[in-house]
Amino acid sequence: MTKIAPDPSFTVSSLPPEISTKLQQHVEGEVLVDGASRGRYATDASIYQQFPVAVLVPKSSQDIEAALELANESGIPLLPRGGGTSQCGQTTGAALVIDNSKHFRKILSLDLTDSDHATVEVEPGMVLDHLNAHLKPHGLWYPVDVSTAAQATIGGMAGNNSCGSRSIAYGNMVHNVLGINAWLVDGELASFGAYSESTGRAKVLGDFVKHLVDDLKPEIEAHWPKVMRRVAGYNLDVFHPQSELPYTLDNSVNLAHLLVGSEGTLAYFKSLTLKLARLPKHKVLGVVNFASFYQAMDSAQHIVKLGPTAVELVDRTMIDLSRNNPAFRKTIETALVDANIKTVDAILLVEFSSDEHAPLLQKLQDLGALMSDLGLPGSVVMMPDPEMQKNLWEVRKAGLNIMMSLKGDGKPVSFIEDCAVPLEHLADYTQALSEVFSKHGTRGTWYAHASVGTLHVRPILDMRRDGALKMRAIAEEAAELVRKYKGAFSGEHGDGLCRGEWISWQFGPKITEALAKIKTQFDPKGLLNPGKIVNPPKMDDSAYFRYPPSYQVITVQAKLDWSAWNVQNNPVTEAVTAAGSGGDPAQGLAKAIEMCNNNGHCRKFDADVMCPSYRITRNERDLTRGRANTLRLAISGQINHSSDAPPAHLPLATQAVKEVMDLCVSCKGCKRECPTGVDMAKMKIEYLVQYKERFGHTLRDRLVAHLPNYAPIIARIPGLPALMNLRNHIPILAKIQEWFTGISAKRSLPVWKSKHFWNQASLPFTNPEALAKHEKRVVLFADTFNAYFENENLQAALTLLQKSGYAVHVAQPAKNQDEQQPFCCGRTYLASGMVNEAKTRLSALVNHLAPYAKEGIAIVGLEPSCLFTLRDEALTMGLGEAAQVVSKHAQLLEEFLASEHKSNRFVPRFKASAQPILVHGHCHQKAFAAVSPALELLKLIPNANPQLIESSCCGMAGSFGYEVEHIETSKQMAELSLLPRIRKEPNAMVVADGTSCRHQIADGASREAVHIAKVLEQHLN
């Protein structure tokens, strides 16, 4: 056991109890004071960590006013927060953190009087994508299109003066905010807008800044970067414009612009009025391929003269990473002049947009001609097709996240990632900085905004070891280059903890002093986000690091195999060491948890699955990020010092971890959608093992886990199935069961049958040799749920396969099944944290299936959660080569048939469907990209017109939706989109592969959903 000595930086005190009680008495919202909750708000997407003293999730304006009053009385600082996606640590601090993102997300007014000057007023917690979804029907949008559009809040964007990919056409936040209503630190509301019309406190503050600026004009002229991308410090230049793009069209002064980029240090935004833009009707993309990175950088200055709305860079490393990623390969190859050549060193995505299409096509031709003039004929891929453009933008936006998926302690670190230089120097600057990296034994991957000279680059550093030293050295050398080329050191992501110290370097002592005076004028007691912009700490002060050199992981005996994460990497080649060699005392589990870099991508509400619990509660606790942070803090001993302290070897066995895992439905949405592949469903198994070892299994755990054991017994005893089913008809029985087991009386249970698959079906071909004689052959895995409760699905699959000419082996133990139980994938045991039992069951199944798989025979299953256990968890349970080979051949029925159809081996003749078909994908089906094969097959049925329901998890998630404490959340998950969509189409047939999904649909929409096996079989001609 590694001994954990609490690090002083981890024991920052929490809100004194009397103050927290007082706050609780005065607010409607939640006040969170426990270590785990504070820990979840201690980080943003930076390398830093500071525990807040407490967290307030306010429900009303009065709550925020109460917090301001408390701050003034007690001297406790405040830190307003949106999505917490900042990259520089500006959202971390030993303060009362106030999370606006849960309740402050309304549109307050939308002014469409003049469509060319439309405006909107929003609350600060409104997420950009949600705002734009509201605006789209009006043909409008808010054009500061940051990559984190699905998470970033307008308050946070204004706090950081955020900049989007299309800033060359639309400007940054500062160019697009018209007014801010903000609480000053003493609680008074002030309205910041046009200076000429300002009154009251806003005017007084504006006058104060103006006088300062009047005296500083020569300093400002000498030191202020002239590039558009400068976000450091406060925007003093409102009174003496320096930016190449004026803040206002008429060069008038708008006091709201003083607050934009102030990182929560001057005032607390209550509402923001934004300037809207018309959505261009057409866009085209020209993708310029370059054989040399330098050439790409050098060309940017010429390309911008054509008037593009964006010029974005994707470099060689990113191209390679995208090509190696199955989700992105096809798309990136559409951007290359020749998908086979390896000589492309960089591409520039050049976008033009307008309301007319024809001039845009001409722009593409102009781009081609320009590149020929620059000596690169034939280097442009013309992309007028919107779908192709959208896909390519997704790859570009995923750039940082693709990079961050590097395993090992060395990570791409953000600290000089947004220096901006004038375009004419971009090529020399990037070349010189690359040389700096190589001098310090590392390398950077370049991407993003070539149009405005802001290229993102993150050298790989190991902050637990020599990272801080290298960080300082590289920053100093980068700064010299920025100075040489007259650029801005802080060009997009803000100052926070990592660039605060560079403000005085950038502006010199007099302007720095002026910034401090402004801070004092606005916030005399220093209560608003102290230590940011004014009096910042050193960027490399390890007391603020998330992974300081003192960071230690507790020794843990992991139950699953995490060795693939237990590696180190080479910062230059990015090659990783052998699995298991990374030195993680938790055998790779800690390193897997640490893959979460807090980018907040899981805070999303669009298509896909991740994260269903957050979609319901909007609590940081119920988010993949919140879970990963809690696990990290627990496994590194940072939150286990309370009365809840677990035994040393079970750091995850605490109420704090239980709380975050409670609503995780193990949907695996994160496994696929988290850019760094955080697989919380698998981590939940490790937590369950530890928690149950400490506190024991409940009766309900045992009932669920052992279902595959006792199902055959119940089915075999005459009369018992009928007796068991009485519970569904006699309410008092259901209630009694609820009291004893915690299984909700409000749910019907699956219906027991005495006639089931194992005693009804005629089961052909019992060994590989018999099967080998057939050209078309397959193994069918009968899971417990379909075998005992919905045997008609298995029967339909069997009939379908046989009628289509397949010889089918149904996997079953060699002995008479009266003596031996049918095979089981172990899923119910895993869901209850019984890994040893799961391993025993899986091992028997895998050993049976391996000889067939070795013959290349597909193993086909019907229940996604069971079948994918063979593809996924089975590989992490020490089952060796047998598990590997079975995993490669395990497929859902539709995956198998769709691929057979492609190779002309399955050519069914279907009769027409009498109804349109709606398809709900099981979460695991989505996690393994196995929904499209279902749609492909259903499209073969005439008139079926299958439509995929855009839904997250159905909410049933194995036993989750049956549990008395979870039934309401389960229903809410279903009501998010699944059930409303089904109700909207009363005539449609609903197809769902998951047994729990079908149950939820029946309970919530009173509609019978059917397994695809039945649909296909019923439509066979």
Ligand SMILES: Cc1cc2nc3c(=O)[nH]c(=O)nc-3n(C[C@H](O)[C@H](O)[C@H](O)COP(=O)(O)OP(=O)(O)OC[C@H]3O[C@@H](n4cnc5c(N)ncnc54)[C@H](O)[C@@H]3O)c2cc1C
């Ligand atoms: C993968 C990734 C990609 C990114 N891409 C971009 C990009 O393309 N362009 C870009 O500019 N940035 C980018 N960022 C940085 C970040 O996402 C943006 O700056 C974003 O706008 C921050 O929004 P947020 O809601 O998360 O703000 P937060 O991080 O929560 O807060 C940001 C600042 O605003 C302050 N603040 C929040 N609410 C208020 C309020 N009500 N009153 C006063 N101050 C407030 C906070 O105190 C903090 O200082 C990226 C980050 C990541 C992780």
Ligand code: SF4
């Ligand atoms: S869990 Fe994944 S998506 Fe969520 S913040 Fe962490 S890395 Fe990002």
Ligand code: SF4
């Ligand atoms: S498994 Fe599902 S519920 Fe759990 S964290 Fe991942 S996305 Fe969220």
